[in-house]
Amino acid sequence: GAVVSQHPSWVICKSGTSVKIECRSLDFQATTMFWYRQFPKQSLMLMATSNEGSKATYEQGVEKDKFLINHASLTLSTLTVTSAHPEDSSFYICSARDSREGLYEQYFGPGTRLTVT
Amino acid sequence: GQNIDQPTEMTATEGAIVQINCTYQTSGFNGLFWYQQHAGEAPTFLSYNVLDGLEEKGRFSSFLSRSKGYSYLLLKELQMKDSASYLCAVLDSNYQLIWGAGTKLIIKP
Numbered sequence: 509g510a511v512v513s514q515h516p517s518w519v520i521c522k523s524g525t526s527v528k529i530e531c532r533s534l535d536f537q538a539t540t541m542f543w544y545r546q547f548p549k550q551s552l553m554l555m556a557t558s559n560e561g562s563k564a565t566y567e568q569g570v571e572k573d574k575f576l577i578n579h580a581s582l583t584l585s586t587l588t589v590t591s592a593h594p595e596d597s598s599f600y601i602c603s604a605r606d607s608r609e610g611l612y613e614q615y616f617g618p619g620t621r622l623t624v625t
Numbered sequence: 626g627q628n629i630d631q632p633t634e635m636t637a638t639e640g641a642i643v644q645i646n647c648t649y650q651t652s653g654f655n656g657l658f659w660y661q662q663h664a665g666e667a668p669t670f671l672s673y674n675v676l677d678g679l680e681e682k683g684r685f686s687s688f689l690s691r692s693k694g695y696s697y698l699l700l701k702e703l704q705m706k707d708s709a710s711y712l713c714a715v716l717d718s719n720y721q722l723i724w725g726a727g728t729k730l731i732i733k734p
Contacts, residue, residue, distance in 0.1 A: 542722075551712070551724060551725070551726040551727050552668070552712070552724050552727075554722075554724070557721070599665075601667045601668075612655065612656060612716050612720055613658065613670055613673060614658075614670075614722060615670070616660075616667040616668050616669065617667060618666065618667050619666065619667040621665075
């Protein structure tokens, strides 16, 4: 089956620093990748849709200058949380959609737990 | 607006059957997904329905009625490991996934 990896699985950083999270599709090409955030006991919240070779599309209320997304290849997207603050502490999950026509299932990475101190 | 409704929480007994309902109102429809999410983990794919009817996959089955904007996930022979949140998501006319808030299923011995 399709596998998506995410790195790191957890990270602790100090307030004001930046953190980069990588999302890779291991055995398929993904034109589109998605970044979600999930706070404890809450539903998934889509942050942005990342398209290979073009700018990401951010959801309303998500600061694009704070959450930098790069989708440089068909198998890699990165999310950089810049100048992180404690309120950015959350579970960040990426998903990838197979590029082949007619396939719309999203395959999820294992998630990255970010704690900002 | 787009809306997906599912119960917040359900409780069932080990070995029993439980049905989790999902109703939706979206701009277009290109299929409905069910995902399972254990606490602290990412969602995992369970099923995809695009045509009306029942899709069976082992202990799990998913049903869709497009005319009613309704789906359900049926879990049989419940096991303790089935305790998780179950997320309903609809692929809209733009092929974007619209997510429900999830149903937390609690299994009791």
